[in-house]
Amino acid sequence: MRAQKTTLRSTLRFSGLVTGAATALIGFGSTAHAEPVLTPEVEAALLPILDSLATGSAGSSGSAGSSDATTASTPPEPIAAPVQTVQAAPIVAPPVQTVQAAPTITAPVQTVQAAPTFALPATGILTSTFGDGRNHQGIDLAGPIGDPIYAASAGKIIDAGPAQGFGLWVRIKHADGTITTYGHNNENLVKVGDAVTTGQQIATIGNRGDSTGPHLHFEVKLPDGTNTDPLAWLTERGVEVKRNEPTPAETPAPETDTPPAESDTAPADSAAPPAPVVPDPVSTDTLA
Numbered sequence: 001m002r003a004q005k006t007t008l009r010s011t012l013r014f015s016g017l018v019t020g021a022a023t024a025l026i027g028f029g030s031t032a033h034a035e036p037v038l039t040p041e042v043e044a045a046l047l048p049i050l051d052s053l054a055t056g057s058a059g060s061s062g063s064a065g066s067s068d069a070t071t072a073s074t075p076p077e078p079i080a081a082p083v084q085t086v087q088a089a090p091i092v093a094p095p096v097q098t099v100q101a102a103p104t105i106t107a108p109v110q111t112v113q114a115a116p117t118f119a120l121p122a123t124g125i126l127t128s129t130f131g132d133g134r135n136h137q138g139i140d141l142a143g144p145i146g147d148p149i150y151a152a153s154a155g156k157i158i159d160a161g162p163a164q165g166f167g168l169w170v171r172i173k174h175a176d177g178t179i180t181t182y183g184h185n186n187e188n189l190v191k192v193g194d195a196v197t198t199g200q201q202i203a204t205i206g207n208r209g210d211s212t213g214p215h216l217h218f219e220v221k222l223p224d225g226t227n228t229d230p231l232a233w234l235t236e237r238g239v240e241v242k243r244n245e246p247t248p249a250e251t252p253a254p255e256t257d258t259p260p261a262e263s264d265t266a267p268a269d270s271a272a273p274p275a276p277v278v279p280d281p282v283s284t285d286t287l288a
Contacts, residue, residue, distance in 0.1 A: 118237040119199035121152045121182060122216040126243050130229035137227045138181065138219035141241070145186050145214040149203040152180050152218075152234070157194040157202075166217065167208020172196060177223030184211045 124143030128136060151172055158179070159171035166183030170190060173179050186206025196202060207214040220230045231241055 116198050118153050118234065118239050119150050120234070120239050120241065121180070121218050122147065122149050122205060123242070124205065124216060126231070126241050127215065129231060130227075138183075138217050139230045139241075140215045140217055142213065142215040143205045145204070145206055147205040148201045149182050149185060149205060149216055151196045151198060151200045151202050152220075152239075153178075154197045155180075155195075157190050157192050157196060160188050160191050160194075163209070165210045167206065167211070168203070170202050172202075179221040181217070181219035181221070183217035183219075184208050184215060186214075 122141045122143055124141030124147065126139060127142045128140035130136060130139055149170075153172075153174050155172040155174035157170065158173045159169060161168065163169040163183065166185075168185040168188055169181060169183040170185065170188055171179055171181050182203055184206050185203040185208065187204045188202070189204075190196060190202045205214050205216050211217075218230050220228050220233045222228050234241055
């Protein structure tokens with residue numbers, strides 16, 4: 001404390017010197033410079049000021065020293081960085097898309113009907129059956145002259161023209177070797193070598209040859225060369241023959257493969273046109 005007062009006094013003396021020097025400069029040339037004197041009154045007036053200055057300086061120094069000591073002894077607390085909570089982005093599930101399968105379109109079933117394998121050779125009425133007590137080798141189907149005659153099944157024409165007892169005939173050889181015969185025709189519409197289909201028109205009903213009325217004589221010869229009942233042959237193949245009983249005027253006389261005797265010839269139907277006279281060549285069973 002005393003050292004601080006001594007220091008302050010020295011400072012005041014210096015200040016007095018400075019003040020005296022200034023005064024001397026101002027009055028230079030007129031008066032002599034006198035050294036400033038710190039009188040006891042001035043010193044007594046300045047002591048309280050010096051004490052207060054000394055107290056403030058000491059307190060400031062001690063406080064600073066205490067603060068420094070505290071700072072030195074106590075390590076600074078670490079400043080924790082604020083914890084930032086990062087929220088994860090919400091998981092957004094994509095919407096489930098239901099894919100509907102394309103509807104199955106079933107194509108309409110088209111039923112293809114196979115071509116008929118067999119057909120009725122004429123739409124006439126059955127007037128004479130196979131055998132018939134006179135070695136009749138076929139059946140007779142009566143009908144008007146000019147009505148169509150059809151192929152009973154597909155095949156190839158092996159005969160088409162004049163034939164003994166039949167006037168005109170057509171013969172068809174089929175795939176299995178069976179031969180069908182169509183006789184007493186009024187007109188033939190095919191020729192030898194033609195290929196025909198089932199139900200195709202091949203001729204028209206007539207009254208040629210050894211016949212007492214317009215009708216179709218239809219025969220069926222098996223591959224072994226024997227004749228069979230055409231009615232049974234057609235029925236087995238799903239072809240129905242009309243069996244209505246004809247009137248007497250529509251019933252033709254029984255026929256044979258040879259011309260009938262003159263006495264056995266029935267009178268011709270007045271409604272039917274006279275049959276043309278056609279010479280009958282000798283027919284054979286030789287296949288073309």
